[in-house]
């Protein structure tokens with residue numbers, strides 16, 4: 001049972017100016033990460049870029065595009081050294097230009113994924129999962145990557161039951 005396994009959520013989420021809903025106190029992906037924390041009693045690890053992205057949306061999209069196009073690995077504020085204590089890792093991010101934000105690559109590439117169960121999820125404004133699941137499959141060598149969940153950013157407040165259903169449906 002996924003619910004009974006030692007679980008961790010590794011996520012990136014950006015508050016401040018957002019696509020449709022103005023300034024957010026809490027990022028959309030973080031809202032979903034906290035639902036998972038409540039539902040399966042998971043620990044949380046937030047990936048944060050050492051030098052924060054611009055607060056305003058437009059500038060941030062340009063910064064993100066440049067990082068993606070140059071395949072950069074930005075430095076992080078803090079790093080997770082290992083995931084030895086966990087069996088199930090939920091990996092969550094906003095879709096940025098169809099891919100995970102590059103700080104996720106910086107963090108995920110440092111970890112040993114052998115034998116782990118990975119549950120990928122995104123929040124987005126139209127792209128769904130984008131290329132996030134295939135990106136995660138490439139990075140998390142040796143992990144069993146299960147079906148992804150995509151939640152539209154403006155819908156996160158009412159999405160807890162959808163998250164619960166996704167976890168339930170991924171029992172194997």
Ligand SMILES: Cc1cc2nc3c(=O)[nH]c(=O)nc-3n(C[C@H](O)[C@H](O)[C@H](O)COP(=O)(O)O)c2cc1C
Pocket residue numbers: 012013014015018019020024026027028029030057060061062064065093094095096097098099123124125126127128152153154
């Ligand atoms: C830099 C940037 C790029 C984005 N690119 C996409 C995209 O390609 N497709 C999409 O559906 N939404 C895109 N969005 C919208 C976010 O994925 C969406 O608002 C998400 O819920 C934000 O999550 P967060 O609040 O956890 O950061 C982008 C947002 C930003 C800031």
